[in-house]
Amino acid sequence: MAILITGGAGYIGSHTTVELLEAGYEIVSVDNFINSHPEAITRIEEITNKSFTFYELDVLDAEALNNVFAAHRIDAVIHFAGLKAVGESVQLPLKYYHTNVLSTLCLCETMERHGVFKIVFSSSATVYGAPESVPIKEDASIGATNPYGRTKQMIEEILQDLALSDPRWSISILRYFNPVGAHQSGRIGENPNGIPNNLVPYISQVAIGKLKQLNVFGSDYPTIDGTGIRDYIHVVDLAKGHIKALERIMNHAGVDVYNLGTGKGLSVLEMITSFEDVTGRRIPYALTERRPGDIAVCYADASKANRELQWSAKKDIWEMCEDTWRWQLANPSGYSKEEWEQAN
Structure with missing residues (x-):
């Protein structure tokens, strides 16, 4: 089988x-x-x-x-x-x-x-x-x-x-x-083609110097700091x-x-701060217009998965950022080593 x-x-x-x-x-x-x-x-x-x-x-x-x-x-x-x-x-x-x-x-x-x-x-x-x-x-x-x-x-x-x-x-x-x-070994992780579409790989590429700054899409949402909240x-x-x-x-x-999901929401700015705390590197960002199709707040009630699958999320935001950064440091251009080596 x-x-x-x-x-x-x-x-x-x-x-x-x-x-x-x-x-x-x-x-x-x-x-x-x-x-x-x-x-x-x-x-x-x-x-x-x-x-x-x-x-x-x-x-x-x-x-x-x-x-x-x-x-x-x-x-x-x-x-x-x-x-x-x-x-x-x-x-x-x-x-x-x-x-x-x-x-x-x-x-x-x-x-x-x-x-x-x-x-x-x-x-x-x-x-x-x-x-x-x-x-x-x-x-x-x-x-x-x-x-x-x-x-x-x-x-x-x-x-x-x-x-x-x-x-x-x-x-x-x-x-x-x-x-x-990413996997704690740092050997596999998120490997975007070109400019990342998702927040955390974009942040990590800014942190390592591959991208100049992060564009934060939307600063006028009805949230704690005006940026979108996600789980x-x-x-x-x-x-x-x-x-x-x-x-x-x-x-x-x-x-x-x-x-x-974890059942907890973090704003974009909270995620940036968390990543800065873990890496010790500043993440430059600019507040820009909202992105089409995005929403203000989204986080899970995962109690059904806990009840029926005996599953729950165990890793916290510190581990998320730490493992992302370990992957990014070991793989500056993801799985394509040549791109980074030629540029440096």
């Missing part, structure tokens, strides 16, 4: 692969390296001292995906693959709908063809849109405010319909809040949540939705 991981070389996929290998699972991983790097595969094996099967392919490629299922006895799937930048999705909505929604349809059709009916889906707290109240519970109304979030919302609805149509399906939908941090969760805590969700679908049919 094996677990298929789509997007296995990506940020969350790579950390989850480490946790699964260390827990003794057999892994088959696929990735097209559109927003990831082959070096992550090498380093996963280095960290765990274990090998696994990897295929470079696009989940939209039905024939290639079918061949993977034909070659392995897949027991369950963890589906990470997809595009993930909120700002980019506003500019390129068709690309996001095509890639995220169609690839999931292709995956589910292939799973069904091969008699595989267990899947953990990588969703997002963006499906909630502008929440009516916080902390956000899983039964809150959903209404994403950007194309990225709407692709996640559409996929959730597809999976809900699958579970209703066929009792063999067993599905966990995990709504992430804001993953940050930041360590990527290793998030990865461990996938193991718990996997255990759940092995023993429960139907579909369940879980928030994965």
